[in-house]
Amino acid sequence: MKLTSRFFIRLVFLSALLMQGFFTIATATAAPTNQLNALRTWPSPNNTRVVLEFLHKPSYKIHYLKYPDRLVIDLESTSMAVDLSKIKHTGPLVNNLRESASKSKNSYRVVVDLNKASQAKIFVLPKAKPYGHRLVVDLPHNQLSTETEIKPKQPAQGRNIIIAIDAGHGGDDPGALGRYSYEKKITLQIAKRLLKKINHQVGMSAFLIREGDYFVGLHQRTAIARKGEADFLVSIHADGFTSARPRGASVLVLSKRRATTEQGRWMENNEAHSELIGGAGKMMQGSSNLPYLQKMVLDMSMGNSMAVGYKVGYRVVQELKKVTPLHQAAPVHASLAVLKSPDIPSILVEAGFITNRTEERLLNQAAHQNKITNAVFNGIYKHFAQSPPQNTLFAQKKRVIKHTVRSGESLSILAERYSVSLNSLKTYNNLSSSSLLVDQVLNIPPNYKLAIPPEPPKQFVRTQQPPRVHRVTRGEALSVIAAEYNTTTETLKTFNHLRSTSLRVGQKINIPGSYVKTPVVRAASVHKVGRGEALSVIADQYGTTTDTLKSFN
Ligand SMILES: [Zn+2]
Incomplete structure (x- = not known):
C-alpha cells in the first residue's frame, strides 16, 4: 500500500511535468487563434468609440499609462489584419492608434494615444450582421469638448415650439440592413431634411439629437431632448425584416401596456439589442421602487405625454398615407426606451422597409425622403397648430x-x-x-398660416415722362408739387429759375421730363430658359435683377 502510493505520487508528478512541458511547447508553436480584422473610430461630441472587430470572441486585458496618457489593449492569441497607420478621423480625444511590442509572442498590443486621460468603458459584443465579434471601447471626452449647446432661436413674443429630431442608430450600430444601404444613413438624411423644414416654419424650431455617424445611447437621446427643452421628440427609423416582403411605413407610440402587436414586440426586442450596442446595458428601470407619490406624478405626466404622442402619431399616419403605403394603419403601441421620456411626448416613425427592394430604392431617393419629411412635418404641425403648448407663438396666433x-x-x-x-x-x-x-x-378664426410666403420678385417699369406745365392752385407748396411729379424742390427751383419757394395761385411751373421707376406687383411667373440665354438677360426682360432671380430660384 505504502509502496503503491509512493509510485502513484511519482507517476502524478511525472505526468504533471510532462503536461507542463507539452503545453509550453504548444503555446510556443501554435498560431494565434484569433484575428483582428478591422478597427473603427466613431468620434461624437461627448465620447469617442473605438471598435475592434475580430474573427472570434476576443480575449483582452487593458491598462493605462500616464505622461502621455495612453490606453493599452493586449489582445491574446491574436494576429493582425489591419493597418493601424491608415486610421484617420479619430476625433478630439484620440491622438493616434498604433501597434506596440507585446509581452508575449502571440498576443498583440494596440496603444491608443490620448490627448487627455479618459476612463474607458469596455464591453464585448457578439457577432451581428454586418460585423463580426467586437470589442467596444468607449472613451468619454469629459470636460475636453464643450457639450453641444442647443440654443433654439426664440422670437421675442411667443416662444417657438421645439422639436427634437432623433436619427435612429449610428456609428457601429447600422440599424436595419438593406441590400446596399444602412438604416443609420437614411435616418440621418431624413432627420436633416426635417430639421430644415421645421426651422423654416415661423413659430417652430428643431435640433438634431445625433448630428453625425456615431452612436448615442437610448437614454442619452431622451436626456439630450430634455436638455434642449423639447416640446416633442420624433425618432426616425427604417424597418428591417428577415424577408423582403413586408413594406410600408408605420408610427410607434409609447404604451404602458405590453406591445399590442407582433411588430411592436419585435421592435422592443430589437431595441433591447440596440441598447446593448449603446453600451448602457440596462433597460428602462421599473418605477416600483419610487415613493408612492412620486410614482403617481410620474404616471400622470406619462399619461399626458402618451396622449399627445398618440394624437401626433395618428396625424402623422394620416399624412404618411398620402405618400406611401402603410404597414400599420394606426399608431402601434410599444414600450420603447427612446419613447419612454415621462415629460416629452414622442413618436417613432418607421419610414418604410429597407429590406424591401422597392422601398430601399425609394428610401435612398431625395424626392421620396422629402415626401416622408413633409408628411411627418404636417402631422406634427397640424397637431400643434390646433393644440399649441402655452406661451408659444402658435398659442398667440390661435387666440x-x-x-x-x-x-x-x-x-x-x-x-x-x-x-x-x-x-x-x-x-x-x-x-x-x-x-x-x-x-x-x-x-x-385662428390663423394657422404662420409660414411667410416667399416674396414675389420686385419688378419695376421705367416710363418716360415728357416735360409738362403745372398750374399752381390755392395752398399748394413747391414741395407738394415736387412730390407729385417724383422730383425734388431743388430741381424745380433751378429748372424754373425761382429765387424762393413761395408761389402764387395760377403761377406756371415747368416740370422737366424724366424717367419714372414704378414698382409693379406682378404674379410670379415661370420662364423657360432658351439656348444661350443668360440670367442677366432674363432679369432685364422681367424688370428684375440677377440677384433676385438667384435667391428666388
Ligand atoms: Zn431602427
Whole structure:
C-alpha cells in the first residue's frame, strides 16, 4: 500500500511535468487563434468609440499609462489584419492608434494615444450582421469638448415650439440592413431634411439629437431632448425584416401596456439589442421602487405625454398615407426606451422597409425622403397648430380675434386681410349670407398660416415722362408739387429759375421730363430658359435683377 502510493505520487508528478512541458511547447508553436480584422473610430461630441472587430470572441486585458496618457489593449492569441497607420478621423480625444511590442509572442498590443486621460468603458459584443465579434471601447471626452449647446432661436413674443429630431442608430450600430444601404444613413438624411423644414416654419424650431455617424445611447437621446427643452421628440427609423416582403411605413407610440402587436414586440426586442450596442446595458428601470407619490406624478405626466404622442402619431399616419403605403394603419403601441421620456411626448416613425427592394430604392431617393419629411412635418404641425403648448407663438396666433365691421368692408376683404378662407369665416360666424352690417362683430378664426410666403420678385417699369406745365392752385407748396411729379424742390427751383419757394395761385411751373421707376406687383411667373440665354438677360426682360432671380430660384 505504502509502496503503491509512493509510485502513484511519482507517476502524478511525472505526468504533471510532462503536461507542463507539452503545453509550453504548444503555446510556443501554435498560431494565434484569433484575428483582428478591422478597427473603427466613431468620434461624437461627448465620447469617442473605438471598435475592434475580430474573427472570434476576443480575449483582452487593458491598462493605462500616464505622461502621455495612453490606453493599452493586449489582445491574446491574436494576429493582425489591419493597418493601424491608415486610421484617420479619430476625433478630439484620440491622438493616434498604433501597434506596440507585446509581452508575449502571440498576443498583440494596440496603444491608443490620448490627448487627455479618459476612463474607458469596455464591453464585448457578439457577432451581428454586418460585423463580426467586437470589442467596444468607449472613451468619454469629459470636460475636453464643450457639450453641444442647443440654443433654439426664440422670437421675442411667443416662444417657438421645439422639436427634437432623433436619427435612429449610428456609428457601429447600422440599424436595419438593406441590400446596399444602412438604416443609420437614411435616418440621418431624413432627420436633416426635417430639421430644415421645421426651422423654416415661423413659430417652430428643431435640433438634431445625433448630428453625425456615431452612436448615442437610448437614454442619452431622451436626456439630450430634455436638455434642449423639447416640446416633442420624433425618432426616425427604417424597418428591417428577415424577408423582403413586408413594406410600408408605420408610427410607434409609447404604451404602458405590453406591445399590442407582433411588430411592436419585435421592435422592443430589437431595441433591447440596440441598447446593448449603446453600451448602457440596462433597460428602462421599473418605477416600483419610487415613493408612492412620486410614482403617481410620474404616471400622470406619462399619461399626458402618451396622449399627445398618440394624437401626433395618428396625424402623422394620416399624412404618411398620402405618400406611401402603410404597414400599420394606426399608431402601434410599444414600450420603447427612446419613447419612454415621462415629460416629452414622442413618436417613432418607421419610414418604410429597407429590406424591401422597392422601398430601399425609394428610401435612398431625395424626392421620396422629402415626401416622408413633409408628411411627418404636417402631422406634427397640424397637431400643434390646433393644440399649441402655452406661451408659444402658435398659442398667440390661435387666440380668436374680434372684428367690428366698418362701412365698405366685405367678407372677402376681411378673409384676405386675416388670411383665412371665405368659407371658414362664414361657418365660424354662422353666416347664411355674405352681406355684412356696419358695427356687426365677427369672430376671426385662428390663423394657422404662420409660414411667410416667399416674396414675389420686385419688378419695376421705367416710363418716360415728357416735360409738362403745372398750374399752381390755392395752398399748394413747391414741395407738394415736387412730390407729385417724383422730383425734388431743388430741381424745380433751378429748372424754373425761382429765387424762393413761395408761389402764387395760377403761377406756371415747368416740370422737366424724366424717367419714372414704378414698382409693379406682378404674379410670379415661370420662364423657360432658351439656348444661350443668360440670367442677366432674363432679369432685364422681367424688370428684375440677377440677384433676385438667384435667391428666388
Ligand atoms: Zn431602427
